[in-house]
Amino acid sequence: MQILLPQGEVTGLLWERRQLPGGWVYLVSFDLWVCDEDGVMSTTSTRMWVDAPGHARPVDGVDLAAYAAVPAHPLPAPDSVERQLGPRRPPGWVVESLGRRGPDRAVIHAVDCCEAPSDRPALTWQQALDHAERPGTRLCALCGAAHELEPLLKGFDSIGEG
Template identity: 50%
Template sequence: MTTASVDAAGPVPVRVVLPADPLLWHPEQGVVARLWRRRQTETGWVYLVGLPSYRDLEDGGVEAAEYRVWVRAPDHMRPVDGVDYDQVPTEPLPPAPRKSVVREVLGKRRPSGWVLAKVREGRGPARAVLHAPDCGRHPRARRCSMCSAPLDVAENPGTQLCTLCGCAQELTPLLHGSDHITDS
């Protein structure tokens, strides 16, 4: 058998296994087609092959043509003896994006900002609770607004800082500086 000599830009022969039809051919028989390129996908390799075909001409004639289609390998492909497939243009699966080690350890990032939930409205000192936007305790049914100056709001005696979402743990050191730290 001879080795097909094809430059890197040209196709190489490959056997395409056709669907089984016992009346017409044996299931392992196939058609020698031209292999144009290979591509790795999430589910395996696919090959772009050119199958021999015919095309009708406008003048009523018929001419030889090629029908190109992607087929699964190795289910529908068999190598032709003596053919070197190393020169076939190959598209490997791109590497998966690396996940940041910081994101792996800390998890999903919390939305930025703070939400002020009004607890009581009307006369008297306003009562409110400052929450993180993703806090499960802030009442979505009541009037809430994004807080543009969380430290100013947190200094108000009528405002509580939520301990569930970490608002109190994050803002208390900013409000009181280091005066809450004691030597033990």
């Protein structure tokens, strides 16, 4: 592999390929020149993960079939439910304290809501329901927390009521 470093390109070895949600990363190794405290130069080998193709590419003239023997770990294929419904949202809810008195004191958001505070711990559905029953707490309509939690609060017969 040609590994692209800030100082330029070096040739190294490809040890493993792993697919992440953002793309592929490669475990590569290459030799570096190092200088000890006495000023003596020597080489040392280092291993690191780099993103591909941004920082690693095949060596010119090398048959790509040679790379097929390197262990590759792709993401698992989505199951039939995920293929039909799409990716699932992360579990949990977050309480946003509005820091004021009156009828609107707190909001419950799904953990992935753009309005949810990032510094708050995630709650289970039971903890979220306990908070939702407190006076002055409302459920966020933007992220669907209201749609998901209201049937649990009011009973499933309330679904579809105007």
